[in-house]
Amino acid sequence: MGKISFDEGFQRSSNVAASKLVWEKMGPDTFLEYLKAFQFDQKTGIDLPGEQVGKILYNYPDEKLTTSFGQGSTFTPIQQMKAATAIANNGKMMQPFVVKKIVDPNTGEVIKEHTPKVAGEPISKETATQVLKLLESVVSGEHGTGASYGLADYSVGGKTGTAQIPNPKGKGYLTGYGNNVFSFLGMAPADDPKLMMYVAVKQPNLLTEDGYESGQAPISFIFKNVMENALRYLDIEPDKEQSKQVETVKTPNLVGKTTVEAKKILKDIGITPVIIGNGKTINQQNILSDTEILQGERMIIVSDKPKMPDITGWSLRDVLQLANLLNLKVDTAGNGFVVKQSIQAGKELKKVCHFKLNLKSQK
Incomplete structure (x- = not known):
């Protein structure tokens, strides 16, 4: 890639850019403070049984570097979704829940009800706005890895992920095209998100009669169909102009x-x-x-x-x-x-x- 900016490194999913940002610019101690502010060391408390908590692997220099680009440390999808709500909500991180309310069918009495609750404010409104713009550039930018996630009528912000899978028969990781967990966390419309969605597929079959497709292809197919239909079902006004179309x-x-x-x-x-x-x-x-x-x-x-x-x-x-x-x-x-x-x-x-x-x- 040669010499690139940190913004371009974010678009390209550059491990080097993430490492240098954490180690040389922010500092690993400050980064750890943010990981804890986003509550990556805690359960989300979602109303589902058996929730597991991820682990921040942060004892040695190499672990601090790999955690900067998302390897080594383990976080659940719902932990990632919870953290991302801070970006979508001007810095306010929301408590996730599944059941909105339980109503007695005979009396109409509300037995239990969940209302939106702020779980923390790990970043400022200004930072959230800036990161939201970066997430949109992943989809619409010249070097973005998320171009295939663009919607026809709505702007999208998000981040692609490609995780290695530990080799169950020995040390190291599985090799070979497609032996990964491919994922995408996206939100739309990008300037004022109403919906957020996380999709992950482990070891998809990428071989077709016409050749190999991209590892993100099955993920984008799911995301685009569900997100577009959901936005229209909720009557969310399209925000995309012709000039903003991804080329x-x-x-x-x-x-x-x-x-x-x-x-x-x-x-x-x-x-x-x-x-x-x-x-x-x-x-x-x-x-x-x-x-x-x-x-x-x-x-x-x-x-x-x-x-x-x-x-x-x-x-x-x-x-x-x-x-x-x-x-x-x-x-x-x-x-x-x-x-x-x-x-x-x-x-x-x-x-x-x-x-x-x-x-x-x-x-």
Whole structure:
């Protein structure tokens, strides 16, 4: 990514940006105070049985850094939802409940009733407003990871999540495309939220007949359908003007198209094509058709005569998508972006191959 702002780091879900923000700007002690102010060390007290409480893992420097971007420490979805209400309510964090009231059907007497209750004020109104704008930029911003969550008539603010899953057979985490918990916490309309929603899917099947879809694709499908319908059911006035539309395009189905046709189709709608091989027909694509992506994004398409491309400068995420398409087994050394590959660019790929990559962070 090179040198970026903290706002862009937030949009991109940059672990480095979160780490530097907590360690160098805010300070880990202050960050811990905020975690406790948001009551992440307590049960929410929701009216459901068997509630568990997460644990703030914060004993060593590496734990403080991983907690800054949401790894290591454990929080329940309802804890996250409760904390997010402070952002939606001008700094006032609300007590969650399920049952609004219980009424005696014979007498009409209200036996029990819950009313909105403020559980704390962990941040100021000004901070809540600023963070709300940042959450909206995750969906509508140029570098936002939440572009697929945009609604046609309502602005949305939210944050995507991609959690690793511990390996039950040994140390470390599960590897492989899709072996994660993908999530999204979103609220709408973004300038004055009326509804909030959290969706998570563990290890979704991302392989389709047209290729691999994004890990966020099944989450955005659920979120968009439920949120849009719920807002309309509650007669919430749409707040989105044409000028605020997110500039996204739907990916076409290129399987079976000629390479020349596929290249032209992608360029015409503003997607950057990455053609693998010099065959005349397209056999695979890395993004499922009818998926909404930002204009200018890269789409990998594989011809019927695949050859190893020059992947210098590629991110590990793009490399793993390529590996899944080409049946490549990957070993990596380092972090960041590819600086060296063991299979020479231009080499034909006729069967399952094994290759090694060296990655290095950009300064």
